[in-house]
Amino acid sequence: MKNILGREIPDYIEGYGEVKPFMGAFANYGERAKASVTLRSVKPGEKKLLANIEEALDKVGLKDGMTLSFHHHLRNGDYVLNQVMAVVAQRGYKDIHVAATGIFPIHEPLVDYMKKGIVTKISVNYISPGPVAKAISQGLLKHPAVFMSHGGRPRAIESGDLHVDVAFIAAPTADAYGNVNGVGGPAACGTLSYAVADAFFADKVVAVTDHLAPYPACPIEITQDFVDYVVQVESIGDANGIVSGTLTVTKDPVGLRIAKMAAQLINEAGYIQNEMSFQTGAGGTSLAVAAEVRKYMQEKNVVGSFAAGGITGYIVDMLNEGLFRNLFDVQCFDLKAVASYRENPRHQAMSGSLYGNPHDKGAIVNNLDVMILGATEIDTDFNVNVVTGSDGVIMGASGGHNDTAAGSKIAIIVTSLTKGRLPVIKDRVTTVTTPGETIDVLVTERGIAINPRRKDLLEKLKDSDLPITSVDELKRISESLTGVPETVEFTDRVVAVVEYRDGTVIDVVRQAKD
Numbered sequence: 001m002k003n004i005l006g007r008e009i010p011d012y013i014e015g016y017g018e019v020k021p022f023m024g025a026f027a028n029y030g031e032r033a034k035a036s037v038t039l040r041s042v043k044p045g046e047k048k049l050l051a052n053i054e055e056a057l058d059k060v061g062l063k064d065g066m067t068l069s070f071h072h073h074l075r076n077g078d079y080v081l082n083q084v085m086a087v088v089a090q091r092g093y094k095d096i097h098v099a100a101t102g103i104f105p106i107h108e109p110l111v112d113y114m115k116k117g118i119v120t121k122i123s124v125n126y127i128s129p130g131p132v133a134k135a136i137s138q139g140l141l142k143h144p145a146v147f148m149s150h151g152g153r154p155r156a157i158e159s160g161d162l163h164v165d166v167a168f169i170a171a172p173t174a175d176a177y178g179n180v181n182g183v184g185g186p187a188a189c190g191t192l193s194y195a196v197a198d199a200f201f202a203d204k205v206v207a208v209t210d211h212l213a214p215y216p217a218c219p220i221e222i223t224q225d226f227v228d229y230v231v232q233v234e235s236i237g238d239a240n241g242i243v244s245g246t247l248t249v250t251k252d253p254v255g256l257r258i259a260k261m262a263a264q265l266i267n268e269a270g271y272i273q274n275e276m277s278f279q280t281g282a283g284g285t286s287l288a289v290a291a292e293v294r295k296y297m298q299e300k301n302v303v304g305s306f307a308a309g310g311i312t313g314y315i316v317d318m319l320n321e322g323l324f325r326n327l328f329d330v331q332c333f334d335l336k337a338v339a340s341y342r343e344n345p346r347h348q349a350m351s352g353s354l355y356g357n358p359h360d361k362g363a364i365v366n367n368l369d370v371m372i373l374g375a376t377e378i379d380t381d382f383n384v385n386v387v388t389g390s391d392g393v394i395m396g397a398s399g400g401h402n403d404t405a406a407g408s409k410i411a412i413i414v415t416s417l418t419k420g421r422l423p424v425i426k427d428r429v430t431t432v433t434t435p436g437e438t439i440d441v442l443v444t445e446r447g448i449a450i451n452p453r454r455k456d457l458l459e460k461l462k463d464s465d466l467p468i469t470s471v472d473e474l475k476r477i478s479e480s481l482t483g484v485p486e487t488v489e490f491t492d493r494v495v496a497v498v499e500y501r502d503g504t505v506i507d508v509v510r511q512a513k514d
Contacts, residue, residue: 049176049230053087053208056231060204062088065095066165069202071195072102072126073170073182073331077241080170080208082109083233089118097121099164101153101194101352105130106241114140123162125150125194125352126399133394136495139511145394145496147387150330151356151363151403152501154197158353158360161503167202169195169227170236174209175217178227182332183219183342185211187237190311190332190341192221196351199226210236221349243334249291249314250284254445258285258414261466262372262443263292268464269457271370271410272296278324279309279404280372282333285414287314289372297323308355308364309400311347316340319347328364330355330400356403358501365400365407373401373439375413377429380471382436382451384413385429387498390422392488392512394496398433403501405438410457412441422485423478425471430488431498432507446477489513 003009003021012018026043042048050056068088070081081100086109088096096119098110103124108131113119120142127133127147136145148156156162169192173184182192187210199205199222206229207222216224250256266272272293280286291314297304298321307315308328313336319327320340328350332338340347356365365371376395377385384405386396405411415424424444440457442449449471450457461468489512496509 047176048178048228049232053084053231053233056206056229057087057091059229060166060206062093062166064093065097067097067099067163069099069164069167069198070101071170071192071198072100072104073189073192073194073242074187074237074239075102075242076104076106076128077187077238078104078106078170079235079237080168081107083208084168085109085113085119089113089116094118095120097123099123099162102126102128103132104128107132111135111140117142122146123148123153124397125153126397127394129395137392137394137509137511139493139495141495144494144508147397147496147498149356149398149403149499149501150194150352150400151358151365152398152499152503154351154353155357155359155501156503157197157201158357164198164202166204166206167195167198169199169205169207169222171207171209172236173211173213173217174207174230175213175215176230177215178207178224178230179215179217179220179222180207180209180227181217181219181221183338184213184217185209187211187235187239188338188342189239189242190338191329191349193330193349193355194352195222197353204228206231208233208236210234239335239338242332242338248284249287252284254416255285255288257445258416258443259288259292261448262289262412262414263296265412265441265443265448265461265466266293266370266410267296268466269410269460272300272302274302276302276304277367277369278304278307279368279370279408281374282310282312283374286372286374287312289414290314290318294318294323308350308368309404311337311340313337316347319344328355356400356407356501358406363403363407365404368404368408369410371404371408371411373405373411373413375415375424376419377424377426378413378415378439378442379426379429379436380475382439382442382471383429383432384434384436384439385431386433387431388509390430390485390488392430392490392509394509398498402434402438405434406501410440411438412443413439414443417444417446417474417478418482421482423475423482425475425478431509433498435500435506442471442474444474447474449474
């Protein structure tokens, strides 16, 4: 056969295979390459910059029943999810699956869309207490919500368990060809780590920005070869909304006592040493543990290898003091962390997959020594609940809880014995988020319980002056303070499915009768 240039080309070449003849420099644009996830090719000179979100929905071919994804690096300051879904609602689309890495009170318009059948599915890694969480608890969502972990979500996307039709990336800075970063512009949020899997694997990717930079928009975190279209809007959000939660070391005497005991345990167990790795949450007691660990590190001249997770200004200070050589950051929790990520090459981003995907070639959580975790409930088998309150109302989701508990060498729950006049320790938690086999220690103001599976810790700490007791004894003490709470009754209606990080179902959330 002949190609377009008139050259004689065999139909088949031994050792090469069937031959596709050259038919022009741009003849094969739009065909999907065998090893590529890209569904659309861009010709030289073709423009990606669109006029508005309406045009973007036209270009991506939005249809009823599609899955739209969003990320939450702007947290309670995010405007993009609301802007996109407002246009979706105006156009009358139905049965949309919102696959967001995080949902906050600012996303309250989703409640109305749930009632109208515009949004009938929600998948999420973290959901803040607020209108959407309450609406799901009340059964207003047609299908059960799916709660994933920070590592489980990218695992699901990469494996095809969660197929994203269109990913909308809130891009603090973008150029007209689709290179984006999170460190420039009025809504700079730091890393864009949770959006990486969506950018790589979604059928279509739309970068939504309020800061269009000259090409190329360096530094580049998500590159142009994964972005189909760019839309410029007036504002993608308020960076001040990133700071949601405590984010400061507690001054509460109970929290400080818990923190001192936790840090002493970490030290006596031998984990505070050179090259140690560490992660803590952003709550007041968790940060107080970091403050106490900091003292031990300073006294012992210890330099850790890295701190990881969602990064706060407090952890940035520890980096700058030389207590850690590096940071692995999946989400900036405050503006000091944003500035550090922008300016310090030792402050590294990690994608959600690199952070906690149990099926990749090595997640960062697997290299964690110490992990400090919270709990809304814990039971006598050390199973932990961070999804619902004791009343069954949704108030969170796994986030990185079960990822880090599984990967770290010691996973420590720090909590007061009672919350809201209710005991934290139960015979059975209302909802299991993290299995007890991956939780090592519970630290409360009245004592410390070590999981019986950790015989090595029990042996190492047998002569410690720490108030080590059993979880059953701590449960007895907590109930002596509060009384035994009444049992909450639930209907058979499943309002949410709690997935473990590997995609298996660890529990379900049923609608409470009241």
